[in-house]
Amino acid sequence: MNKQSKEKKNKVGEWFKSFFVVTNDKEPKLLTFYKKNGTKTVIASLISIAAGLVVGFILMLIIAAASEDITVADAFSGLGVLLAGPFTGTSKYVLTNFGDMIFYAVPLIMCGLSVAIAFKTGLFNIGAPGQFLMGTMGSLIVALNINTGGGAAGFFVWLLALLVGAALGFIWGTIPGLFKAIFGVNEVIVCIMTNWIAANVVTWVFSSMNNLVNTGGGKSNYLITTAVTGNGTPDLGLGKLFNGSYIDISIFIAIIFAVVIFIILNKTTFGYELKACGSNKFAAKYAGMNEKRNIILSMAIAGGLAAIGGSLYYLNPGIEFNFGTAYMTLPAYGFNGIPVALLANSNPIGVIFSGVFIRYLAKGGDNLVTYNRYVADIIIAVIIYFAGFSRLIIELLTKRQRKMTEKANLKIAARTAANDDVSKESTVETETPQNEAAALSDVGETSDGSFGIDNTKDKEV
C-alpha cells in the first residue's frame, strides 16, 4: 500500500520533472511548449506589459516626489488601484464595472481587428476613426428614424441598422483602398483626409437643420438614444446580471468577428493572398495574384469592421451620440485600434484580449483618484510603446530557446550514444534535421520508462 502510493508519488514527480529536465531522452515539455511561436508571442506581450507597468510606476513615483499632495505611499496604492482595474469598491459596483469594461472593449476590439487585417495586407489603416463615424451615422439614421418600441421588430431594425452601418464603413474603407491600388497614393494620407471628411459629414447630417434624424427630446448637441425608439442592442438579460451595466450581446459579435477574421487569414486562400500581398507584393504579383483587388478588399473589410465597432457602441440603448463636437474631434476608439492591434501582434484572437486589457487598465485609471486619469493614460501609452518592442523580445526569446534546445539535444545525444554503445549499434547521426527528428521521435516511442532504445527501431534508422 505504502509502496504503491510511493510509486504513484514518483510518477507524479517524474511527470512534474519532465517539464523542466530531459527525461526519457525527450526535451523538457516546457521547452517544447516554449518553442511554439504563439507561446513566445504571448510571453513577449506579457513582458512588454510588465516593462510598461514598471516604467509607469516609476513615473508615478516621480510625480509623487514632485507633488506636495501625493506621497510615495499613494504611488504604491495607486499602482494597486490601476492593476485592480474594475475590481475595486463594493461587490455591487465591481459587477457593473466589469460589465462596462467588457462593453467598452467592443469598439476597441472591432477597431483593433480593422487595423490588424490591414496590417496583414501591408497597409496601415489609420482611417478607423472615420470608418467608425460612418458606421455610427449609418446605423443611427436607421435606428433612430424607425420607431418600433422594441420586440421582434426592434431586433430587425437593429440588425438592419447594423448592416447599414457596416455597409457605409465598407464603402468608406474602399476609398483609400481604391486610391492606393489605382493611383498608388499612400493610404495613410487618404485615410487621414477621409477621417475629417467623415467627421464633418456626420456633424452636418445630424445637425438639427437637416431633419434627417429624429433629435426631438434629446439634449442639445446630443442625439436621442436607441432606447427611445426601442431599437437598442439586445442584452439578453446581461445588463441585469451585471447590475445595470451597459453590457449587451455586442461582445459576442466582436468575438465571432475575431474568430472569422482569424479563419479567413489562416485557413483560406483569400487570407493566403492577403498575407502574401502584405509580405511581398512583388512575389504576389509574380504569382498572378490580383494585388490591387486585394488591397481594395482588405481596406474595405477593415472599414466595415471599424464601422461595426461604431454601430455596436452607439446602438446600445444607454449611449448617447454627441454630434456637436464630432467635426472637431475624431473618436479615440478608432485610433486606439492601432495599439490594440500592435499589442496583439495583429493576431485577431489576440486582439480580443488586448482590447479588454486596455479597457481594464483604463477602468483602473478611472479609479485612480489620487492622481488622475491622465496618469493612467500615460501609463497605458507607455505599455503600448513597449509593445512595439515585442518583436525584439520575441527575438531574444528565440535566441534563448536555441540555447536551451542545444543543451537538451546535447544531453539526449550523450545518452543516445551511451545507449548505442550498449546495443552495439552505430551512433545515430544527428547531422541532418531529418535524421535528428527521426532519432527524437524514435526515442520518444519507447515510453517504457527506461532509457533504453528499441533495437528494432534503431535498425530502421
Added chain:
Amino acid sequence: MKKVKNNLKADLQTDETEIFEEDRNNAEEAPYVVEMRNITKIFPGIIANDNITLQLKRGEIHALLGENGAGKSTLMSVLFGLYQPDGGEIFFNGKPVKIDSPNDATALGIGMVHQHFKLIECFTVLENIILGAEDHKFDILLKNDAKNKVRELSEKYGLHVDLNASIDEITVGMQQRTEILKMLYRDNDVLIFDEPTAVLTPQEIDELMEIMRNLSKEGKSILFITHKLNEIMAVADRCSVLRKGKYIGTVNVADTTKEVLSNMMVGRDVKFAVDKDEAKPADVLFKVENLTVAGKSHKKDAVRDVSLEVRAGEIVCVAGIDGNGQTEFVQAITGLEKIKSGKVELLGEDITHKSIRYRNTHGISHIPEDRHKHGLVLDYSLEQNMVLQRYFEPEFQKGGFIKFKPIRDYSDKLTAKYDVRSGQGAQTVARSMSGGNQQKAIVAREIEREHKLLIAFQPTRGLDVGAIEFIHEQIVADRDSGAGVLLVSLELDEVMNLSDRILVMYEGEIVGELDPKKITVQELGLYMAGAKRSGQAAQQTSEETFKNQEADDE
C-alpha cells in the same frame, strides 16, 4: 630587436592606436593573419559548422569551397561577427580575439562582400560606399574627398559605377561592384568575398581575378567563397573544402585538379559537360514579335524591337551581359512589366495583354531573376511558397479553404526530389533557408508545374556544381518531354553547355543568333560586349567567320 622596441613602445605609450600598430608589427611574425580553430555553430535542427578549422596566410588568396548549405556563409558570418560560434576560437595575427559584431571585425580590418548585398536602396552608390566611414569636418560630410577617393579606387580596379545613381535603379552587377568598393574604401586588410562572381560577365570576372591578384600582391589576404572551380584554379593559392558543415581538407591549388576539388566538395565524381541528345525542335510554341519595352530610369527603351521564337523541344538561350535588357524582356513577356509595343504569342494565342495568372495557368513557368523580390514570399513557409501559383487549384483548396495536408505532401514530394534542405522541413520559413536551397525550391516549383514554356532566368545562380548538374539535367529532361525552354543566362559555361540555340542580347537588341556547337566562348564574348553583330541585325558585318543559324532553323 624589433620585439624589444615594440615592448618599449607599449610600455611608454598606452595609446590605443599604438597598441594596434604593435599588433600589426607582431603580426608579421604570426604565420596566419586569421585562424579559426574548431569553430562549431548550431542552428535549430542543423549543425551548420561542425568543428571547422580555417587558416588564412598573409597575402594569400584562400578559396573556401563547398556546396550550398555546406556552411561556408555561416563560417564567414562567424568571422565577421554576425553569428557567435557555439564552440571554437578565432585568432587574429596569432592572438585570440572575440568578434561580437561587424564593428569588431571592421576594427580588425576585416571586410566582407556579402552574397546578398547589404545596401540601402534609396541611397546613392557613393553614400552607400561611405556609409559608416564618413569623413566629416564639423559634422559636415566631406563628400567631395570621398568621391575622389572612390573614383580613384574605381578607376584603379576597373570597378565602374555611377556614383550618383541610387541603388534601386542600378543593376545587380553594379550593386556588387559598389559592395567591393565599399570594402576597398575602408582599406581593409582581410577581404572576404562571398560568391562575388555570380553576377559578373566573363570579362568582368577576369578583371576581378586580376584585382584580387593585385590586392594579394599588396599584402591583403583574401578569403574567396565560391563553388566555381574554374575561378579557384585561376586565382586561388590554397583551397579549403567544407561538406555538410564538416571540414574536409585544405589543398594547394597548384597541386590539385578540378576533379579532385569537386570530388572533395560533393563526395562523388561530377560531370562538367551537360549530357544531352540532339534537340528535336517541333512546332513553334512561343513567339515574340517586335517587342519594345520602355526603360525605367533612362529615356532609352530597355528592349528594342526584339523578335524571337521558341519551339517545343529546344533550349533557346538569351545570352548577354547583365543589364542589357534581359530583365525587362523577361518581365515583359511574363506580364510583370508593361509592353510598349509588339506582340507575344503562346501556342498561337495572343497573350500580349493577358494577366499574369492567365499566363501562369496557360503554360508559362518562370524561374525569376531575383529570388527574393519575385521568387519567394520570404515570410512564408517552404510549403506555402511551393504552391505560390497553385494554391487556388482544386487540389489544394475547397470552397476557398486551404487543404493543408495535400500542400504538405506536395511540398515534401518536391523537396525530396530536388534535395531542398531546410531546418524544419516544409514548415521552415523561406527567409531562414540558404540561398542555394531557396533557388532549388523555386526551380522545383517551376519545373514541376504543368507548363509548355519554361522561362529560366539564371536558374543556377548561386548553386554549386552538384546542384547545377542536377538542375541542368532537369531542364534537359523538360526539353525532351516536349517543353520549350527560354533560358536567360549570364554564365558562359551554362550558355555553351545547355543551349541548342543562342541569341545574344546587347543594349536591348538581339545582335546575333548563334549555334553553340560552332562558336567559341571568345566569339560569344565579343557579341556580348557589342563588338560584333551578325548579318541580320547589321549588314556591314557580313564577313563573319561563323554562320548565322537562322537559316538552319527555318
